[in-house]
Amino acid sequence: MRTAASVPVTAWIGFVVIAIYLFAAIFAPLLAPYGEAELVGRPFQPWGDEFRLGTDQLGRDLLSRLIYGARNTIGIAALTTMLSFFIGVSLGLLAVVRGGLFDHILSRASDVLMSIPQLIFALLLLSAFGATAVNLILILAIIDSTRVFRLARATAISVVAMDYYEAARIRGEGVVWMMRREILPNILPPLIAEVGLRFCFVFLAISGLSFLGVGIQPPTADWGSMVRESATLISYGNIMPLLPAAAIAILTIAVNFVADWFLNQTSGLRDAK
């Protein structure tokens, strides 16, 4: 029985922080004093009543861009994670249900994809396909889905050995039914715990690529590119580049806190590794 008191402090902090971020992301147009790409003042105005956190190198309000950044960066990362799970879980379950050569080919293919460092692979594909937001989402989702595939396959294999699975197979259920109704409900806890970890990875990867200038492109407000645009200010002792970077860091910490707690609850597969 899980009660509120048994949840550790770190997980509570995580939940609260995530809630604040989601609130900012959903109600961005209401919260932000100015528009996302609106030029409202002179460049590099200091903090004050008019511009709470000053303005950036083009004269856009930094606070507004930070708030809109929550919407863009989290939205893209969440979309990528969902896509990655969709690809990874469906292929993983299909591999287990089908088995044989199909399973073998998919497993070896994911092994090969996993033997290239992810950031390097993403850079390579982005240079081939061009750096746009859609390409970024697709490329990261495919690269990341290899990890999800592994986990889904590894957990599903134990389900396939169960009697109820055999019973469903003898009943003559179709492949989709086997995947959705027999396997998926039984491997859901480890998968949900993995969602948090994969989100953190995707979120950091997108921010990193945007920081390098090959991710989300301007004028979209995005935390990674905001750090890059204001990076030179750090040599003058200005903390402007640190604000979006801290926004990334705090959300990742919060998600990791929650995911860590959830992993300890469900435990099992990952601990054994």
Next chain:
Amino acid sequence: MRNSLIFSVARLIAVRLIFGCLALFLVSMLIFMAIELLPGDFAEAVLGRSATPETVDALRRQMGLDQPAIVRYFSWIGGAIQGDFGVSMSGFGSDTRQVADMIGPRLFNTVFLAIMAAICAVPVALSMGVLTALWRNSVFDRVASVATLIAISLPEFFVAYLLSYFIISKDMFAQSQMGLLLPDFVSQGFGWLLQLVPSFPTLAIIDDAPFWEQVWRLSLPAITLTLVSVAHMMRMTRAVLISLLSSPYIEMARLKGLSPMRVILHHALRNAWAPIATVVAFNLAYLIAGVVVVEVVFVYPGIGQLMVDAVKTRDIPVVQACALIFAAAYIVLNLIADLVAIISNPRLLYPR
């Protein structure tokens, strides 16, 4: 008897090496195919819609796109093995630049930085990992667990800029923007602590300076890389040791009345070398990716920065060469970990 032992180990190692080569081959093919996957013609895509047919033809010939892919792959990989990665697309007309010449000195810089970071990170991570496993569930372990969880979550550029900021504003931290935001006693205390920190250079310039001068200039990038990789390594070392510590022979050693330190160092660690080698290799590979961002932050002329610039200008030969080097380093590191695992495990010497 002894000969057959050596033979069986040699066979295991040979199998690993063959698999490593196979992985390298497949990965190189994948990297090469990245431009084949692009719908349409690569030369047209790069030059844009306004290019004349002549320039498209010229680029196509320069890249060898008029030949079948399989021929191009083997001439590319054949050259790469001999250290020739073809011609960069950044040159114009007769002013061509060899990719190998661009990569050579930068590869040395990157390896230098990565080795420096590894020398700092590995001993710290392993010893901290052992300590947290030893004092499991103590206050120290709990604090370390939360701290490493936080460290894992930090993007490399955040750590890098935060450190730069501290160094830049260290002499007057209490009056700096961040110092003014924090409560007075915190910023004053922290400012006093910062005074004790040497003023590391915040840009990693490379020239003919003597060795220790170079090391000094690289200290900040190396510290950043250490901070981001120690946490992962520590957590994995701890997990490996804890699963080992729950095995019966450790229980036995403990019940004999051995000291916890002796149990860890003499009994647990022997069997832990293989998984620890895997952990270290995995994290050094992680460090390879981290190097890219850190090089960009500190404007350090390594291949990570070269690759990012090449991606922006879509200089495909350079991107492919860099990707191949990074992937090869990753595969070789994992191969070494496998070999260490084989050599350190006497059970593998006796075939069942």
